[in-house]
Structures are given as structure tokens and as C-alpha cells.
């Protein structure tokens with residue numbers, strides 16, 4: 376059985392705002408399925424006594440002191456922006472999700 | 477849709493409301509959550525940004541120790557258990573207020589869980605369960621241009637300022653609160669007020685609703701007695717304590733009206749309207765939100781040391797509710813008097829004024845009297861009225877020393893509020909000190925007696941009450957800068973009465 380369906384790929388593409396054609400959906404669904412199956416093999420090796428990890432290095436509590444460090448000037452900050460106005464990043468408006476969390 | 481809303485009392489007699497609150501608090505750390513950018517309020521756009529909070533490729537976040545500590549302290553003050561191990565998570569969403577396209581938050585492993593906060597409503601304690609307290613980063617600010625704003629670009633552009641993006645934000649989520657009946661709106665308000673006071677007492681945020689450093693979402697549902705809880709709505713844009721109360725009340729009425737009409741409540745996000753006091757639906761989302769949370773790979777897990785947590789717990793300040801009770805006893809106030817101090821937002825101000833040397837009665841008199849009147853007139857918070865507790869205590873010490881009478885003290889206070897300096901400076905600079913030079917006063921008294929022979933005779937013949945007119949005359953010539961009692965004594969002495 377496939378690890379990821381064509382519908383799930385379409386859903387993820389929509390969430391990522393990627394325009395994916397019907398043909399590409401077939402291609403990507405197949406490719407992602409291969410990747411997920413390979414990852415699943417790793418999962419099979421992991422025994423019950425091996426806890427799942429989200430980080431490759433077993434570290435905890437990497438923290439910084441609350442001290443201000445100089446950042447970028449507005450000009451530097453906006454230098455890579457496609458467009459700017461009033462010292463702000465200018466982007467297309469996202470109409471259907473007006474209020475974020 | 478216009479429908480007539482049913483009466484509130486009648487609605488809460490038939491339906492049982494269940495409320496829940498989600499509160500966001502911006503921490504008052506020096507720097508952002510994951511980078512060293514400053515957090516101070518009100519800078520020019522994009523002046524407090526760096527590669528980390530702009531989400532530039534190759535940058536890596538590192539968590540702010542002070543923010544972790546502040547969150548643990550909030551959790552402890554809310555009687556939560558502190559996780560011995562937890563992680564940050566990515567909350568993915570497509571909106572330009574976060575430049576990374578995700579917000580670093582916490583998902584199924586919050587830092588603090590399962591606590592409560594006791595709040596007092598009408599003299600009774602209500603225990604509000606706290607589901608979780610977690611840490612995340614605030615978003616940037618977007619400004620939509622065109623269309624409704626009348627700009628010519630058309631309504632298709634947003635301008636984004638990332639100064640606020642990455643400021644540490646603590647989210648506090650209550651458990652559902654059933655069983656409050658008609659008091660649901662007051663309980664919601666009391667909870668937010670108490671939470672605000674707790675967080676302020678910890679000194680981790682200035683918790684100002686009007687400036688957005690404390691933001692609140694209110695969940696409301698209705699059910700018939702004995703039935704399951706109803707579908708809840710979430711009301712956003714609730715920006716004051718009064719609005720919290722109004723939002724719950726209006727949502728109870730609206731839902732009752734829908735249910736009475738045979739309709740069903742839609743689970744949705746609604747927006748509170750400050751002007752009308754009701755809620756309106758937000759934009760409906762076509763599909764359920766899918767944030768695809770996963771553990772943040774750029775940050776390592778947090779494992780707060782048990783000894784550190786114990787140390788933080790031992791150092792917690794007295795809870796505001798208990799602290800207030802102790803102050804009330806110290807100040808010798810009735811419940812009603814204490815309530816007016818609370819309503820005026822004067823507890824901490826009076827406390828600090830007393831600490832600076834004034835008596836509780838004098839401190840209360842200035843803050844609840846003249847200064848509250850000025851704050852109300854200006855429509856500002858009492859704390860922002862322009863006088864400090866130290867200045868009020870100094871003013872009172874001048875009154876106690878006989879250098880200022882009540883009228884002069886009010887004039888000096890006016891100067892203090894106007895930023896003219898300390899009470900002593902204003903008294904000296906404006907020449908407002910009470911005339912205590914007996915020679916000068918005696919001259920003024922003799923002058924008044926000479927100018928009003930008929931009144932003087934009356935006083936001589938024993939009608940002491942008539943002396944009031946002479947006192948008035950002396951006060952006039954000294955431009956109010958004499959102590960009325962001293963003047964009166966002098967007059968009676970001169971007239972042998």
C-alpha cells in the first residue's frame with residue numbers, strides 16, 4: 376500500500392501554495408512514496424527501547440542570556456525583499472486568511 | 477440578519493454557558509525569543525530585526541533563558557506542573573506576518589500543564605482550571621494598503637514590519653469552565669483581571685491590554701441542563717476587561733437566539749465589535765486548519781532542572797489576591813472601600829505611596845480623590861496620571877509639616893501632574909508655602925479687623941462664629957497661603973474672645 380496518497384500530495388501542495396499539475400501530482404506522489412517507504416525501513420529497525428528523536432545531537436537546554444545583540448539596518452533587512460514601501464516589506468495580500476493566530 | 481435578542485436573565489435560566497479563555501502575554505524581556513534583537517515598543521519599522529527573526533537562510537534560533545524562566549514562573553504561579561522535558565514545535569501556516577512561513581511554538585509538549593487560578597467573584601472563590609502554559613514567538617505587523625484605506629494601489633498589497641516578530645509570547649489556556657451560570661461574563665472578566673495581576677506581580681510583562689501586551693480570546697458555548705456541552709465559538713479582538721465581559725454576554729445572547737430559532741451553532745472564529753458590543757463572524761475557512769506541527773529541528777529540547785524550578789517556586793511573590801487581603805487589613809478598609817481602591821486601579825500606587833512614608837489614609841485620599849478625578853477627565857489610567865507615589869508622599873509630608881494647606885497642596889499637585897518638578901520645588905518656585913511668619917500674619921489679621929469693625933465687635937461680644945468672615949478676609953490678602961486654623965486662633969487672640 377502506498378505511504379502517501381495522491382490526494383494527500385494535492386493537499387500538501389495547496390497548503391504550501393504550490394501550483395501542481397495533474398501530471399506532476401502523479402509524479403510527486405510516486406516519488407514521495409518511495410522516500411517515505413525508505414524512511415519507514417529505518418523505523419522498522421528502531422526497537423521499542425529506542426525513543427524517537429527530533430534532533431541528531433543529544434543535547435538539552437542550549438540557551439542564550441537576555442542580552443541585546445546588534446541586528447540589521449532597515450536597508451540591509453529590506454535589501455533582499457522583492458519590493459518595499461515605507462520601510463516595510465511589500466507583499467501580495469493573502470485575502471482568505473485575514474486573521475492569523 | 478436581524479433578530480430580537482432574548483432577555484439575558486431568561487436565557488441563563490434556560491441554558492448553561494461554558495466558557496474558556498486563551499490569553500497571550502508578551503514578555504518584557506530585553507531581547508526576542510530566539511535572537512538578540514531588542515523588544516522595546518514603538519520603533520521605526522524593521523529597525524529591530526536580524527537574520528534569525530527575518531527567517532533568512534542559514535540563520536539558527538537560540539532560546540532566550542530569561543523567557544524560559546519567566547514562563548516557568550508564570551506556570552508555577554498558576555499552580556502548574558513544569559515539564560521535566562519538552563520541545564518547541566513548528567506551526568506551519570501561509571501568511572506574511574511570520575517570514576519563516578512558520579511560527580515556533582509548542583504543541584503537544586507545553587512547558588507548564590494542569591494548574592489553576594482562584595478568582596473572586598461577588599465575594600466567592602471560583603477555581604479556573606489551567607490546561608497549559610506554553611511559549612511561542614509573536615508575529616510581525618501587517619498593514620493592508622489599497623481598497624478600504626482609500627489608497628490607489630488596490631487592496632492587493634500588505635506592508636510588513638517585523639519588529640514584533642519573535643518577541644516571546646506566553647499562551648495561557650484554561651480548561652472549559654462550566655457551572656458559572658449567569659455569572660459567566662463576570663467570571664471571564666475576573667479571571668483575566670486576576671491573571672493580569674498575577675503576571676504583573678511576577679514582573680515578567682507590563683500586561684497592558686490596550687497596548688496589546690495582553691491579548692485575549694474568549695470561547696463560549698451553551699447547552700441545556702443535563703445535555704452535552706454545545707458547539708463553541710471563539711471570539712477574538714477582545715481588548716479590554718470590559719470587552720471580555722461584554723463579549724461573553726453578547727455571545728450567550730446570540731447563541732441562545734440561534735438555538736431558540738431551531739438553528740445550530742457553527743464552530744467558528746468571531747470578532748468582537750468594540751462599538752456595538754456584539755460579535756461578528758470572521759472569514760470562514762474552507763477547510764479545517766492544518767498547521768502540520770512537528771518538533772522544531774533547529775532547537776534542542778528543554779529540560780528544566782528540578783532544583784532550578786524549586787528555586788523559582790520558592791522565590792514567587794505573594795499572590796495578588798492574598799496580597800490585597802493583607803493590604804486591606806493593614807489599611808483598615810471595609811470591603812466596599814477596598815473595592816473602590818481596586819476599581820480605581822490604585823492598589824499598587826497607594827502601597828508604594830505608603831512605602832514612601834505617607835499614611836494609608838492620606839495616600840488613599842490623594843489617589844482616589846484629586847488624581848482619580850484627573851485621570852478620569854483625561855481618560856487615562858491612574859498610573860499614567862503624571863504623579864508618582866514618591867511625589868504624593870512628599871506632598872503629604874509638606875502638608876503634615878504645616879507648609880502646605882489643603883488648597884495649596886492641590887495647586888502644587890497640579891504642578892506635579894504638569895511636570896513642573898517635585899512638590900518641594902514647585903512650592904518654592906511658585907512661592908506657595910503657607911505664610912508662617914507670625915509678624916506678617918498678625919499684620920494681615922489687624923488689617924482685616926480694622927476693615928471690618930462691626931464684625932470685630934460681634935466677635936468681641938462672644939459671637940465666635942462671626943470670626944469666619946475675618947478668616948476669609950485674611951486668606952484673601954495672603955492669597956490662600958495661610959493656615960486657616962492659625963489665622964482663626966490669631967484673630968480670636970487679638971479680639972480677646
Ligand SMILES: [Zn+2]
Nearest residue numbers: 511513526529
Ligand atoms: Zn532578530
